[in-house]
Amino acid sequence: MAPPPEARNRADGPVYGHLVQARDIHGGVTVHTAPAAGPVPDVSLDPPRPATATRGRDDLLTTLRRAMRDGEPVPHVLTGPGGFGKTTIAAALAEHARAEGWTVFWVRPDTILPSMLEVAVELGGAREEADSFRAAPRQAARWVWRHLDSAPRPWLLVIDNADRPELLDPENRPGEQRGWLRSSPGGFVLVTSRVDDPALWAPATVHHVDSLGDADAATALTDHAGGQRSPGAERLAARLGGVPLALALAGRILATHGVLFPDADALLGHLDQDLTRLDALSAPAAAGEDDERRLLSGVWELSLRVVGERNPQAIPLLRVLAVLGADSHAVPLRRLPLSELAEGPMASLDEAGLARAINALVVHGLVTTSRQVTGTVSLRLHPLVSETLRAHLGPDSEPLLETARRLLEWRADHDLALEMGAYSALHVVLLRLHGHAHPDTVRAHIRFHRAVMLLGFEERAELGLRDIVDRSRADLGDEHVETLRARHALADALRARDRIEEAEDIYLAVFDARERVLGPLHPDTLSTRHQVTLMAALRGDLDTAEEGFRALWRTYADHSQEDDQVALSTLENLSFVLLYRGDHDGAEEGFRRVARFRATALGEMHPTTIDAHFGLARVAFERGDHRAAAEAFGRVVEWREEALGGDHALTDQAREWRERAIRSLGSG
Incomplete structure (x- = not known):
């Protein structure tokens, strides 16, 4: 029997797997393995x-x-x-x-x-x-x-x-x-x-390429949902920040899960507290080649991986910024001092390293920069980026969260809108990690409501703090350090609403507990002691107030703590008491000292530094120098507009005093 034609015993083209080739039915068998796969052309x-x-x-x-x-x-x-x-x-x-x-x-x-x-x-x-x-x-x-x-x-x-x-x-x-x-x-x-x-x-x-504007974002969402405008499409598109991928995922969910989410408002309610649900719901529809680019978490994770290959320190910095810059609040570079980054995940950063880390985030589009008219450079994250990053902070992120808390407390009450958003975000993360009864969770919630109060929303702050006090008493005990902190903050909110007697009762009870639990020289005890004395001043008992403020100031001086912020508040309030009693020279000396210390420690534009300048303007007015008072109050108005906003109660207060000084100048 003749062998088969040679042409019948050939294999042309690429070989995948193994090729078994027989020369003829009586001969040997040769096994050809496939060559190693090279890069597949894309x-x-x-x-x-x-x-x-x-x-x-x-x-x-x-x-x-x-x-x-x-x-x-x-x-x-x-x-x-x-x-x-x-x-x-x-x-x-x-x-x-x-x-x-x-x-x-x-x-x-x-x-x-x-x-x-x-x-x-x-x-x-x-x-x-x-x-x-x-x-x-x-x-x-x-x-x-x-x-x-x-x-x-x-x-x-x-x-x-x-x-x-x-x-x-x-x-x-x-x-x-x-x-x-x-x-x-x-x-x-x-x-x-x-x-x-x-x-x-x-x-x-x-x-x-930036995110979409509101109108285009709502239309894009509608396109992906099948073309019919759904009730709440504008609100959902805004919540998703106009990010095209997020809009596409949300649209697919509306098109696929119409029974669960009959309209955009229904989906918005489901996503509002946890945007990670967007990935979970859309994962089947988004599956396929290149999966990580099809989901929000994958997109950001890929970005982090690319950035981290070039600058590992940029990653913890970005996650800290995701807390500080929640809700797209700009984070001034001054809120990132190396002294406060010296502990924790970014301890090795120096000035050049911080600049390189920031530049890596900017170059990869994760952070944008802006420069205010004052020359302040700030960093900003897209709200959807920061929210997604926070949603993936787990127990191993505790050092990062501690760094964020330390940065917030380092210049407390300086950027109130930023601090309110940051403490709200920090509270949400800690609530997810530890629950509402954990001291860290309670503390972040208290600080959030303090910022709310200082921004002029005293009633909202009072309601929130009452709830925290009740929960903390039940979960931690009546004299736990965080329960006492919550009670003190509640008294602050009541004082801001001019409910002096209620506030004083709480301050006295907290002072008694703190003195027993923490000791008479603990910073928290001294802070409450200051508030107790302030209540006497607000009741008009100037003798008791002056005596109390002088004694407290001596306590700080004896321990070389004159630059402590509560110590400076003590001197400031003592200066107001002296002003009311006609000691203009003593009051001016005190206000100038406070302004100098605060400017050095906190900056010229810190709200409490501006408060000291308000005191100096009051001294000029009480002396009868109405021209100098009008000019000084005018500067305070400008500074408070920049630091607190044009509609803040303290800005209005400075305007009223400026007008009073101008009227007095005219009548004189």
């Missing part, structure tokens, strides 16, 4: 198509289409945080290019060499030549770009998710166009990247 002539219309990007797409049509001689780069829609914009441009008859190539940097070689083969390059360049990236880039430059018809090359720019050129800055990123007369190059560093990409044109 190039497509059929790039992703947007699932819905691309909302809120008309101007940017017009700019990109014009640049593509005019053959601009530089690449264009879309930058911004993950989930903000860079890939969607690129896909929309690819749709346009295809409709115009252009060839579209869509590649990913993690397989850039085999993918770009595949591009050249698509353009007519010999596969044998392509294979010969796999071990020579430099020569490969030149060979590929020769084919791109001489392509028979125009093309669009999208390099998507270039979050590690060094993959485009390990030896040079990508913008130098010596590696895989180049401009070409044959087509148009568009890159998407989290890395928002114009200097890195120059001379490429960089476009920063």
Whole structure:
């Protein structure tokens, strides 16, 4: 029997797994194992198509289409945080290019060499030549770009998710166009990247992609939900911060789980306290290739991983900022002193290291910076980013939470709106980790209500503090340090509402307990002692008040603690008592000393420093120097407007005194 024809015993094309080849039915058997798999080329002539219309990007797409049509001689780069829609914009441009008859190539940097070689083969390059360049990236880039430059018809090359720019050129800055990123007369190059560093990409044109505005966000949500506007769509879109990925996930949930969530308001109620539910509900619909880019948690985690590879210290800093800068509050750089970062996860940071960590967060779009007219530089997180980061803080984050608490207490009462938001966020995290009865949870809740009170919402603060006192008494005991702190804070709220007798009763009881439990010289005991004395002053008993303030001031002086903040409040209130009793010189000396100490310790614009200047203005008024008083009150108005806001009660107080001084000046 003749052997089968030779042509019948061949295997052409790629081999996957094992090939069993028999020479003939009587001969031996040869087993050919598959060669080791190399990088799979990631190039497509059929790039992703947007699932819905691309909302809120008309101007940017017009700019990109014009640049593509005019053959601009530089690449264009879309930058911004993950989930903000860079890939969607690129896909929309690819749709346009295809409709115009252009060839579209869509590649990913993690397989850039085999993918770009595949591009050249698509353009007519010999596969044998392509294979010969796999071990020579430099020569490969030149060979590929020769084919791109001489392509028979125009093309669009999208390099998507270039979050590690060094993959485009390990030896040079990508913008130098010596590696895989180049401009070409044959087509148009568009890159998407989290890395928002114009200097890195120059001379490429960089476009920063931000979240969507309210109207576009609501429309995008409606698109993903199936096209019918749902009650509450605007509110849900605002809650999601206009982040396109979050809007897409929420829309899919509304389209998929219509029984559970018949409208956007129903979904909003479910998500309002825990945004991580967005990922959990949308996970099945978002599953597939590249999963981590399809969920919010995956998007931020990928960003953290990329940043952490370059600057590990940036990660704990970002998580601390997620607490300090809750609800998109700007965090002034002065709230990040190295002295308070010297303990905990960021202990190794020096001034240069802190600057590098901040820059890493800014470059990757996780933090933005702003400069106020006063020159203060602040950091801001998108609210959805900060909320998602906080939702993933677990028990191992205790050192970070302690750092955040220390930073808040270091300059207490300086940035009240920031502190109110930060303590609210800190309380939510601690509540999830420890429950409502834990002392740390209670303390954060007390500090939140203190900030609420100082912002002028005394009634709200009183109601919240009464609830805390009741819970703490039941959970921790009547004389636990945090219960006493809550009772003291409640008395502060009552005093702010001019309910002096009720406040005094609580202060006296707290002082008695603190003296027994903590000792007479404990800072908390001395603080309550100060408030007891203040109550005498507010009742008009100036003799008792003066005697009490002088004795307390001597206690601080005897222990070299004149710069303690309660000590300075003692001297300030003693100065007011002296003012009321006609001792203008004594009052002025006290106010000046307080202002000097506070300016050094807290800054010129701290609300309590401004309070001391208000006292100096009062001295000028009582002396009859109404011109100097009007000018001094005017400065206090300006400072309080900046520090507290134009509608704060203390700002109104300074305005009233300024007007009184002006009227007195006119009548004189």
